[in-house]
Amino acid sequence: MSDRGFLEKLLDGASVAWKPLGDIAQYSKTRISSEHLDKTNYVGVDNLLQNRAGRVDSSYVPTSGNLTEFRAGDILIGNIRPYLRKIWLADRTGGTNGDVLVIHPTDDVVNPSYLYQVLTDEKFFEYNIQHSKGAKMPRGSKPEIIRYPVPIPCPEYPEKSLAIQAEIVRILDSFTELTAELTAELTAELKARKQQYNHYRDQLLSFEDGDVEWKTLVEVADFRRGTAITKKQTTEGDIPVVANGPVPTYTHGEHNREGETVVIARSGAYAGYVSYWNEPIFLTDAFSVHPHDGVLKPRFAYYLLQNKQDQIHAMKKGAGVPHVRVKEVELYDVPVPSLTEQDRIVAILDKFDTLTTSLSEGLPREIKLRQQQYEYYRDLLLSFPKPEEAA
Incomplete structure (x- = not known):
């Protein structure tokens, strides 16, 4: 089946409407006191991670004033270069500052996880960078971002639309989970091999x-x-x-x-x-x-x-x-030691070194391949025909 055929089967004849982001979401309008924030629910550009990797706990938390509130299901986007590729789907309530945009879905026909997948597409990042303004520290243009077109499958039948969106999210989440599992397994194996290598090296070189x-x-x-x-x-x-x-x-x-x-x-x-x-x-x-x-x-x-x-x-x-x-x-x-003993020790350590090096080099390469696989299917699943293509 062709790539287009795969998407057509998923849609099963359903139409697709392209809506401006502002029609289905808005910037957060609520505020939260710093009293309710800690390192786990305060998010700034520093603790948002690049390339869709989420967030980590913050090393800095404001101690006074009110900040922009975000809630579970909101999408946070870094809004200063070079942080425009930082994005996170919130799983909790918290607060952020003006360097981070909070996109709050407002349409019941939009699955927040689906919208997050749309906004993690490289097309959105390129669009955001293209419209960013400012000389020293360019920022994304809030009016332009809210105009970004989002494909909504089968908008006239909300139940079917949400089912299609959920299936797209399920497929893409499965790739993300597989990548995370593989990374954890390879990282654990690499750590074990390094410990084994260090152990034998210490033993062989202890005279x-x-x-x-x-x-x-x-x-x-x-x-x-x-x-x-x-x-x-x-x-x-x-x-x-x-x-x-x-x-x-x-x-x-x-x-x-x-x-x-x-x-x-x-x-x-x-x-x-x-x-x-x-x-x-x-x-x-x-x-x-x-x-x-x-x-x-x-x-x-x-x-x-x-x-x-x-x-x-x-x-x-x-x-x-x-x-x-x-x-x-x-x-x-x-x-x-004797040259013969030196050769024996080197031969053993070279084997461990080769194994550890291959794992060290293979880990980022394997993760990159998995990421490319995820991006391929994300592009495939989000390549909905635009009105002019349908015509």
Whole structure:
């Protein structure tokens, strides 16, 4: 069955009326005292979540005055850029401020959950952004928003109309629930795998005195600082520029490190962050650790330092821009087992690392796919023919 056929079967011959939002809803006209508000029922743009993700408890609650009231079934929409894609279907009574619009359904032939689905459509957000006004902090145009056309199936038969709306809501809610369940399952599995990985890493890298030789890191490795460079100084190329964080800042046409490289970020919020690279890179605001051949394997050194990530982060100094001193890291004591034992430990930890990484990367990808699936069916179920199309 074609996409249009699916919708036609749902409508079963029923007509569709396109009504301005103002014909079926209005902005909230009631007020609520701050005395009745707390972190669970006060909603501002800060605790509304982007991309239709709902709300979280507020860290700020007004302590005086009256605010705009919302009730269960009302739809709250962020009304300041870049918060115009924040939307929530209220499930309680509460209050909000002028930065959030409260849409209150007034027509008994409109299911609030159905109206919420219509207003979560990307077409509405684009419409809202298109008509927003203001230079510094653009706001949605309340007169234009209230003119937004909403499709009402079978308006002449309220009972049938509500049944069609309820079926649309049921189908879309099922996708939302499946996404939530999948996210919870994958998140729990990822957490368990990380705990398992950390447990085995701690065990494998915990050596008793006398079992292995211990040396300071500077005795078994050389340290090299990165080269200062700005984005303007880079040339065209695909060499990652590695600085003070887990993600390359940009790319460059040259490299100053190649092969296996253990990197420790030198300054900034990620000062002390340990990473491993096995490709040409251009190292800038960081320093690299180069184990001596025949003594310490680079991948083993990486796991040793990663296992002590919290302690290395704790070495940060400075209030404005924290930084890690090379000399302090050089004096770090490390165990030096045989090369054969290092290879054995690395092989085990690599397996756990691969599994954890695949789950970490797969989780957002799977959620995105589920979200795309939901959006596809939402567009399909809300693609009612407009009067000119019907003609």
